[in-house]
Amino acid sequence: MKYVFLALAILCEVIGSSFIQASNQFSKLVPSVIAVVAYLSCLYFFSISLKSIPLGVAYAIWGGLGIVLTALVSVFVFRQSLDAPAVIGMTMIVSGVIVMNVFSRSISH
Template identity: 65%
Template structure:
């Protein structure tokens, strides 16, 4: 159940970040409202996940997947481009999350 809470936190964080871009500096009320609700909900579900997932592991997964998914949305929806250094950086972040989860004793 804790990983379901973490997944919800990640999805809500990505929604909040995406609508932050759409809010144009909080000048559009509907996207700005979605940002606020998404982030409050995100942190609520993250706090539930943290009841049984170690903080470092949960935050690495949350941050890593959030970065990857937000980057994908920025390319697909907002038509932004990622250059090679950005892609390499994202690969390093994902690699770090994988290493922490599969090889660290902290995750168990």
């Protein structure tokens, strides 16, 4: 269940970031409100996940998956492009999260 709350936090963060882009620097009311509500929800779900997942681990997963999912939204929704260094960098971040989850003793499974 602890990872469900972390997944909800990640999803809300991606939604919030996407609607910040859509808000046109907070000049459009509806996307701005959605962004704020999504980020508040994100922080709430993240705080719940921290009851049972160590902070460093939770933040690494949240950050890594958030970067990749937000980048995918930017490509498919906002028609922005990613160059090779961006893809390589994101791959390295995700690889680090995987290594940490598989090999670290600081993670309580």
